[in-house]
Each structure stands twice: as C-alpha cells, then as structure tokens.
Amino acid sequence: MNVNQSVPPVPPFGQPQSIYPGYHQSSYGGQPGSTVPPPPYGAYNGPVPSYQQTSPQGMSRAPPSSGAPPASTAQAPCGQAAYGQFGQGDVQNGPSSTVQMQRLPGSQPFGSPVAPVVSQPAVLQSYGPPLASAQVTAQLAGMQISGAVAPAPPPSGLGYGPPTSLASASGSFPNSGLYGTYHQGQAPPLIQAQGHLGIQTPQRPAPPQASSFTPPASEGPRMPSMTGPLLPGQGFGGPPVSQPNHVSSPPPQALPPGTQMTGPPGQPPPMHFLQQPGHQLQQNGSFGPARGPQPNYGSPYPGASTFGSQPGPPQPLPPKRLDPDAIPSPQLNELPPQQKTRHRIDPDAIPSPIQVIEDDRNNRGTEPFVTGVRGQVPPLVTTNFLVKDQGNASPRYIRCTSYNIPCTSDMAKQAQVPLAAVIKPLARLPPEEASPYVVDHGESGPLRCNRCKAYMCPFMQFIEGGRRFQCCFCSCINDVPPQYFQHLDHTGKRVDAYDRPELSLGSYEFLATVDYCKNNKFPSPPAFIFMIDVSYNAIRTGLVRLLCEELKSLLDFLPREGGAEESAIRVGFVTYNKVLHFYNVKSSLAQPQMMVVSDVADMFVPLLDGFLVNVNESRAVITSLLDQIPEMFADTRETETVFAPVIQAGMEALKAAECAGKLFLFHTSLPIAEAPGKLKNRDDRKLINTDKEKILFQPQTGAYQNLAKECVAQGCCVDLFLFPNQYVDVATLSVVPQLTGGSVYKYSCFQVEHDQERFLSDLRRDVQKVVGFDAVMRVRTSTGIRAVDFFGAFYMSNTTDVELAGLDGDKTVTVEFKHDDRLNEESGALLQCALLYTSCAGQRRLRIHNLALNCCTQLADLYRNCETDTLINYMAKSAYRGVLNSPVKAVRDTLITQCAQILACYRKNCASPSSAGQLILPECMKLLPVYLNCVLKSDVLQPGAEVTTDDRAYVRQLVTSMDVAETNVFFYPRLLPLTKSPIESTAEPPAVRASEERLSNGDIYLLENGLNLFLWVGASVQQGVVQSLFSVSSFSLITSGLGVLPVLDNPLSKKVRGLIDSLRAQRSRYMKLIVVKQEDKLEMLFKHFLVEDKSLSGGASYVDFLCHMHKEIRQLLS
C-alpha cells in the first residue's frame, strides 16, 4: 500500500465542499472546499477505475406479469453438521459416532479443578506426544517446566509482604495459591535453571531508568492537574514511562533492584517436579520456573518432596530420553545427566488465562479507569470497570496492542509487535457512563486544522494569547476564528477548556453542517427494507410464518433517537424466490398491493409511492400484508432463488427514495436461478490443506463486490440471515454484508421448534440496535506514524477513508500503524478517529475519539505496556484475511514465527541473562502462546472433520468485526463449574481452564464462547442435582442435546437458568444451549472448545505448543 500521510495532507471527508457528487468521489472530502486552497490530492481521491455505476435507473417500466414458475426438484435435506447447528439440539446432525473421542484411561479421574494439581496420571495422557507434536515433546527430553512458583515464605528480615490486592485475590481464587506475586520495582530475575523449560514473566526487568520504579501517578491519589486536557509539550501528569501492566495497586513500597518479593507465608507451594537443588522460586513471575540462587534471598527451596501438602512421594521419573530430533542446544549438552530426563510439565506451572483474568479483576475492577494519563494500559476486557473520560477515549472505543510505541521503525521491526488499534466508534456504554456530548458550532461547523483537517481536540495547543493554535497532529499554526476565541490561563490552557467537550474530553460529537452531507443536502431519515425468501424451503420450515408474525410487533421497536416518540425510520417489504414481489403498503390502501418483477437481470423498483412507509401510518396495511404473506406462498413448489437481484432491488429502492438504510435479507439456499450473481455449488473439501484451499474463502464471482460498491455509494447496509440446509456459499453471499458494514447470521437446518428463540432474539436485537448510516471513518495520527491497514466490515475506495454503509455498536475497525518518521518520547503519539455518519433520525454527525500514547526508546517499555488480548484480536484478523491469498499452512507458520520473534526479542533485549533453556515471557504477554495456539487451531486455520466450508467462511467474516472482548472469549472459551460455589451465591462462579483435566465427573459446567453455549454434565453428578436441574431421576435419563432446561422451582435450577440468561445478555448474539452428557457422542462437539487440550483436528495442546514456541525462540536466539 502506498500511503504517505506526510506528503500532501489529505483532506478529510469533512472538508466542506460545494458539490457532493456521491461516493464516486472516493470520500466526503473529495472536493476541496471553497474557502481553503485545494490541497493536492494526488492518488487518494480519484474514483476507483473499476467502480462504475451500472445500475439501471428506470422507474417507468411496467411490472411484468406475475406468477411463479413451476417448482423444480426439492433440495436435499440437511445433512452436515454446522456451526449454527450446534444449536440444533439435533443429535443426528452431529458428528458420526465413529469419530467419537475415546477417553483415555489415564484421564478417567477428572481432576477436580480446585484440587491441588499434583501428580495425576491424567496429565501425561492428555498431552502425550502423538502425531504432530512428537518433535515438540521430544524436546521435553531435555527440559522441564519447573513447577509453579508458590509464594515463597518471606525471608526473615526483609519485612515486606505481598501487596494487599493480590493477597485478597489469593483468598478468593482456588488456584491463587499456586501463583506468586509480582511487583513493580523488582529486579530482573536471575535464572540459572539450565536446560529447564522454566517459564518466567519478569514483570519489571530492572529498567535503566530509575524513574520507572515510581508508582504511576494514576494509581495514586489523583491530582486535579491531571484531569484536564493534555497539551503537547506540556507533559503529562502520569508516570514518566513505565508502569506495571494490569496492576493497579502499587506495592506498599517500591523494591530496590535485586530484592526479592515473596508471597505470603504459610501458603504451601505446589507440587513441583524435579525441583533442582539450589533453585528458588521466582519472585516476580506469577507462575513458576525454578530460579537460581539469588544473592539476597536466603534459603532455597529444599527438594521437591517438601512441596505442597500432598502426601506421597514425588513421581518416579521416566527414563532418560534424549531425542535426536531435539534442537541442538549447547546448554542441553552441558546439562548434568539427571536433568536430561524427560519431565512432566505441570499444567499449573504454565501461565493461566483464568489467573490473569482473575488477578486483573481483583486489582483493577474496583476503581474507575480515568483516562487523563497518556499511555495508560486499561484493565482487561474481562474486567468490569467504569471509565471516566478525562481527555482520552475510553477503552470501550479504542484498545491498542501497545500503549507505548517504539520511537523508531527499527525498534518496531526488531520487536515485531504489531502496532494496532481496535476501534469501536459507536460502542454502547454501560448506563453509568454518559454518551458523548454533542457539540454544535452552528453554521461554522467544527473547528479543524487547516492543513491536516484534524478536529479540535484536547491536544491542540493554543498560543499567542489564544489567537492561534498549533495542530498536535501536523504542527500547522492555525488562526482561531473570532467566535471561538478565548483567553488562556497562566498554564497556557484556555479558561473555557472544561466547558467545552472538544477541549477536555477524549470522545465527543459535532453536529455536521450541510457541507458534510451528500449532494450538499441534509439527509432524509434512513429506511429498513425486509426482504423475505418465500421459496419452498423457507415456507416448509415455518420460517416465513414465524418471521411475519414477529415483524408485526417488532416494527414498534425500530431505533429512535433520544426521546423521540416514534422512529423516523420508514419500512418496506419485498418477498422473492426466482422473482421479486414488491408491496405497496400506503396507508390509504385497504389492502396491500403486490407487484412482481420477473426481469431479475435488469432490476428496477416498480413503485415509489407507498413502498417505504411510516409504520404507524400504515400499520393496518402492514399487518394485513404480514398476515397474508405466509398464506400466499403456502403451496409454493418453487425451490430456486435469486440473491444479487434482491440486494440490487433494495439498493435501488433506497436510491429512489434518496435515503440510506438497511436491508434485512432472510435467505435459505444457494442462488442457482438464472440471474446476475447466480452461483454454483463449488464446495470441495479436498482442497483443504492444499495450496488451493484459499479458493474456499474467496467469492466465486466478482459480481458481489461490484454490487457492494454500489450499495456503499448509496449508504445501503445489508444484514443477511441465512437458513441453509446445505452448502450456500457463505463466502460469496457474505461479500455484500461484509463490505457494507452489515452482519451475517446463520441458522443451519433451521427448525422453528428448536431455533426460533435464537433467531428471534438475534432479529430483535439486530432490528433495534442503533446504527450509523452512510458513514466514513478516518484515523489521523501525529507525525511519525500513520494508519496503513484496516480490518473489518467496510469498504475502502482509497487508502485512508473507511466507508461504512452502516455501522452499529458491535462492529469494530482494526487499524494497523507503521512508522514513517521518528517519534519522540516527550510528545508521544496521538490518534484521532473521526466518524461522519447519519443518525437513525437522519441527523448528520461527527463522532471524534482521541487517544494519546507514549513513545519509548527502550524495548522494555514497549513490552511492559502491551495488551495481549488486543494483539490476538489483531493477529487473528490479520491471519483470517491472509487465508484469502495464502495457503492456510503458510498463514499459520507466519503467526508462529511472528509470535516467536516477539518473544525472542524480549528475551534478547529485555530479560536478564539466563539459560537458553528457560522460556521467558514478558509479564503482559505471558498468555500470548496459549491464546495464539487457540487462534491456530480455530476452525478457519485448522478445521476439524465436522466443520463445513460454510462454517469456516462464516466464522472468518464474524471474527473480522469482533471487538477485543469477543475475540477473547471466542478463542478461549469460558468454562464455569456450577455446583462448586454456594447455591445462594448469585455471582458468576470463577472459571476454570478450558481443559478436560479440569472437568470433574461429579460436577456440571457451562461453557460459552460468545456463539455457543454448552451445559456439560458429569457422569457421577449427584442424583439430587440431576433431579433439580432436569427433573429426571438419573443421569441416564437426561436427554443428550437438550436445548432448554425445564423451569423448575428450586434454587439450583433458578441459579443455573439465571446464569445462562446472564451469559446470553453479555453477548451480541444469542447462544443456544446444548446439554452434553459425559461420554455421550455429542461430547466431541464440546471437547472442541477445550482449547488447552490437543484437538482432534491435530491442534496442539497448550503445553505442547508452549514447548514448540520455546523451540522456535531458541532457534531465533541461537
């Protein structure tokens, strides 16, 4: 991509212009304004050559005669297990029982998640070395992961304890005893466990600057001076550079380098295999490698036998085995013989997502996150916290992979840490947080930099007594218009700064003037068009009747703005199979009128007046129509459908009405009828794992891309609800929704009785959600970095403007940045995201989000301020786009290599010298391997046999717009034990790690990943529990695949059903429940989500992958 932001500053979309000729001008700012000299646009603004308007405009042709052609052959019934079909409750659709996973004998005793993890034979079984992991595990021959670090008893005389916040965590979390605590201000650990695959996460490798040890100001009492906007050059109230990630409570005192922090006394360390004499517990990692003797640390742990309170001798060691395939390593050869033996890796000794999430909740969930300080790492997405906007955008709007950016591109290249922001411009906020203020500057419109067009924001610096301001993005000096003039106080800040959102807040909105509107006209309110497939399949399943019935009431809940009494959105209706039926529902009619268009090759809208109507005015006619539709087509034999002409028709209707809007398409089958966009069945599983696999993800025709461009130009967003019984080519059908900012929902093998709740719930949410229409988003950056790549559901006709026919509060746009110059530590780096959109009421607005980041000259600062969840979001999106053009294996290898480079760079430049045999992870990236492994073994990158081509295409496009919280739970599902916590407790039970080892056969678990929801029932669950939940007398009588729990009047039933409701409420899509019994064949579906285990499709277990990653890192370092 050839973007160079520094040469000529590109006018923004909001550049006032006299003529707005539509989107063919690449952007809103396509024309220079009359008051500003036209900047040289160069290549940015020309229309894309291939982008031509082709749609017919004709409105004059008479509708052709109606009458559906005779039916063709019925389609084959549903046969394939599918994603959406996890929600089927239909066992027949499940995977064949022949592939049922055999439970390994060794794993039989399900380790209780809370039991101290000691020497369960199950451990070895579950990550045994078969197949792909052979080489990896072979490596274990010479390594070990040292046991978890327990908080060691404090050496006497040192006199400092653990921070209170972590102590409280220990009290509430079962596993917390296994984790040491870490503190800022600690010395880098010295690791001498040669040949050990020890893992450590030095939270604070002693940085060169002593200032880094200062507890961040943000954590302390907040000074009033910190709350205001920060101006460039004025410095920020926060910490100089570094601050601990995800730790909000500083320890009582900073520790001098070289000192040791230890855990609370009295907590027994966990079982530890082959603890080397002389090795100590590491003080700062939260899990545990063995450590070498430390000068200041008294007595090393004795032997392994004293670890933990578990009775019994340590595990006998397997015989020494040195694998010839093990990577060459001098360290390995230097090992004393007894260390070369093959060791078990204690799963509790490797970084646990559960623990990290729990720690962050405990440490950061109590205080509001105040955004006044530059470069602050926000709490994790899994932590509930409130946000106070004091000059930077809330993390609900923007999350970054790192909040401290390397000053130079050389540093950035060395670290390989992607610099990206995941932006959710219209994110919904919790009720406690205020929506962005709307600022109205009247006819003059928002104040902007003349050169780079950045909007007024808290970082602009006023000078010359307030008569001018210097742009914080491009340094241009601008005059302050007389009506905006204000005096400065003695600090150089405008005295009205706190009265103006655009001078004091990170996020706010401007009312846009007519200059920001298409054709220089204020927009009309948007319209919704419901387009319903009425072919045989849609009628047969009861879908059409269900949908029409629901719409009658749902239309009362169209999105409305503020306190408006009724929605401004107009509605229209189309039904279709091989032909299209338009309906006139004008309020003056007694009955709706149908007009049929069978010339699908040249789509036009047969009526203008009466097609888009106000719901209240036309209620009687609409109700009559919705009553009649299921009857009209009840006897249809038509099985063929068209698809592209349907979208074309909806788009033409919006164009004729001169408004933006959304099409809701309800579609059942591969569009094989003769028409533009006709598709053929090209599903071919033989392509999997070949170089041609990418074809499965690509659309089979370019027709839909062209159609999507037309839709974007019209502000026509397409939401697609699919009800396939077989392959429908989601990769092709989702092109238009994807490029128009729409959503795709898929309900495979839809049956009303099993799936209506899920479908209706999704539909209600989708119809009611607030949408910004006809939107353009632009991300500006201060000199030194620039946005170079974008991921999400949108269209781009140039390299800077993200065009979104529609954008809702669930959708994110991920933006990647690259250096184009040197950054400096003092001024930091600034981002400004501006979204121009039309509100549901037809108001044109600009939403602005600003974020200031720190810049660093030390790599350690980068690694201390990263956010792994955001990194994974970015990496998954990047990889999921990569499969369109590269073999999946190459994409996987690229991910692994990048991850290894990131960690190797840390190891080389930031970690203290130690044995190459030890895996050292940065504290805030310690979950990178486990999460990355989840991405690698996801259905898109490593599909199991039961995953269809459509499932993969579906998931691929879903992930593209996910926010960080969604990708987090999607890739690493939550597994909640239900009977461990007290029955009266209404709190969500603490999650356990997603591994079969954590399942106790005497318990019941909920597992959710944002799309799927399972209730797993262990075979030895108490009969009383079974009775209370399922109203049957024994485990064997529970219906496998059950989709609904009976409503029973007892505490356990209420609690579990309440928890299910609460989980559903947290997600943007309805998760259908599936009850899975232990040892039942449906259990294989469930196990697919136990992502720490080896997967049936060949995905590595967490432990194996960690070893593999370690090998990769060592290769890079050698």
Ligand SMILES: [Zn+2]
């Ligand atoms: Zn500027």
